[in-house]
Amino acid sequence: xxxISAENVEVRHGATxxxxxxxxxxxxxxIVTIVGPNGSGKSTLxxxxxxxxxxxxxxxxxxxxxxxxxxxxxxxxDPTLPLTVRRFLNLPxxxxxxxxxxALKRTGVDALESRQLSALSGGQLQRVLLAxxxxxxxxxxxxxxxxxxxxxxxSADFYRLIETLRDDLGCGVLMVSHELHVVMSATDRVIxxxxxxxxxxxxxxxxxxxxxxELFGTGTGGAxxxxxxxxxxxxxxxxxxxxxxxxxxxxxxxxx
Numbered sequence: 001x002x003x004i005s006a007e008n009v010e011v012r013h014g015a016t017x018x019x020x021x022x023x024x025x026x027x028x029x030x031i032v033t034i035v036g037p038n039g040s041g042k043s044t045l046x047x048x049x050x051x052x053x054x055x056x057x058x059x060x061x062x063x064x065x066x067x068x069x070x071x072x073x074x075x076x077x078d079p080t081l082p083l084t085v086r087r088f089l090n091l092p093x094x095x096x097x098x099x100x101x102x103a104l105k106r107t108g109v110d111a112l113e114s115r116q117l118s119a120l121s122g123g124q125l126q127r128v129l130l131a132x133x134x135x136x137x138x139x140x141x142x143x144x145x146x147x148x149x150x151x152x153x154x155s156a157d158f159y160r161l162i163e164t165l166r167d168d169l170g171c172g173v174l175m176v177s178h179e180l181h182v183v184m185s186a187t188d189r190v191i192x193x194x195x196x197x198x199x200x201x202x203x204x205x206x207x208x209x210x211x212x213x214e215l216f217g218t219g220t221g222g223a224x225x226x227x228x229x230x231x232x233x234x235x236x237x238x239x240x241x242x243x244x245x246x247x248x249x250x251x252x253x254x255x256x
Contacts, residue, residue: 001063003140003172004049010060011041011048019194021079033181035206037215038195042176043073045193046144051172069138069171070128073145079118085128085229086099086113095135103131104166105235107161123154126159127161134165141165143175147182155179159186165223180207 002025010020019041026032026049047053049060050068077083089100090092104110107127112120120128126146133141143162147155163186167171177183180190180203190206192199198211208211 003063003066004062004174005061006049007059007061009045009048009242010056011053011058012056017105017145017195019048019058019195022193024191024200026172026174028139028172029166029170030177031163031186031188032191032192033177033180033183033187033189034193035177038178039192042193042244043144043225045138046142046174046176048075063139066140067136067138069133069136069141071126071133071143071146072139075129077118077125081118083117084113085109085115085117085120088128089132089135090118099135100131103135104128107131108133108166116242122149123158126150126158128249129162130158130165134169138171140172140174141169143173145176145178147177147179152182153180155182156185158181162186 005025009022010106011018022045024032032243034040034045044053049054050070051060051062078123085104086100089095089103101110101113104113107130109127109131110122110125112128115124117128130143130146132180141162146184148160150158162173162175165171175183176185180187183204187203190201190203191197192209192212192215194211194215198215199206199209201209
């Protein structure tokens, strides 16, 4: 059974359709990344899927008693607020010390337990937020642009950690990102969104699809190459089902 599925979902902001005609399913142990330009409805769709906003029409189905861990795009911390990492993990309810330490260790920041939250670097804070998201042993881990503001090496390390957590916890992962060139190695399936789903499939297929290239352009003059290790997944479905699949490592990433 799918962890979350959507059927012909439409979400509106007032009279404006943010997303429309969206149908998808997230399966257990699958890593799915939603990509799209600014204003394409990525975060809106994410919030609808987890129940934070109600769809205007369509159906969203969640597995019974689904446990979701959520990592927000960013968290504003008042630098004058005396809040340690350990105390932060106790919000909104107290967490056993062993559980908190295990989560921090899993995300590689167990040495920061007594550090002030406001003193953390961007990468450290994201790993603490990730630790908080896995406290309840989630069946689905949801991340909304979780690496925004991090440099490319830090983003790549973070996404490798996500893949490791998926393997260790056995959870599904749903990510929103604008950095397809960075998440390539950790993504099983990509959904390209621009109000509606315009392309879906493996990363190699999506980046070769006309719909993706129309949104993101045709290259950055040799900037970033795609990279990905082998997964035994089918190639999915894109707007042009007859296009040639390009698996070469010298294929250039369209500008995001």
